[in-house]
Amino acid sequence: MSDFFLHLLDIFFFAFHTIFILFNIFGWLVPRWRMLNLLTLSLTAFSWFILGIWYGWGYCFCTDWHWEVRELLGYQNLSDSYIHFLILKLTGINLPPHLVDTGTALVFFSALFCSIYLNVKNWRNGYKKGDK
Template identity: 55%
Template sequence: MLFIMYEILNVAFIVFHTVLILFNLFGWIWKRTRRWNLLTLAATAFSWFILGIWYGFGYCPSTDWHWQVRRELGYSDMPNSYIKFLVELWTGIEVSAYTVDLWTGILFGLAMLASLYVNMNE
């Protein structure tokens, strides 16, 4: 029974994190979601850069909790980057951590700029 709960949590974290990342990247496009998008981007930045001071640059509580669930399921080879994990999970393509980190930074920065722009110009 406990194993089933961890499997459900594992899938829930994958879905939640994937949706959050897509919302961070594209939520600024629709007028109704722009404020929420800016909020989630700010929360992500807070987690990466402020909490990261204590837990390591790029820290994410959701990733931390998900890795705990996966350890309970017997996984031990989780990468440092959740994005790397998702890219490999969804595409089956192994990508270097450097490439993933670079594109994560670029796309996050562009999404933040777009969100700030549309929120300030409404």
């Protein structure tokens, strides 16, 4: 695989994964996106908790693929979590991994709670025009 293609994949994963994370956190705010948001949060939970049984707690296949690309490019991944990596890459701040993991879990479960609550509420009330 050429270095050019690997660099493109690195950029793709950086952008896609970051957008996916932001959508997980904030997607429930937009009524039309709530069902998709619940689906992406569920996919994340499946990766973390079900695949995590075999690959380790908090396993993310997207992170795994991105790490493989970065290894082929010769980068050393100094973070065990993608959120820690993002914070370090975007700000240069190297927060304690435990703090980042705890914050990630709190934000994830808050977003999941909001998404479930609002999806159930919409389902019970019947989806109104614009809520789908």
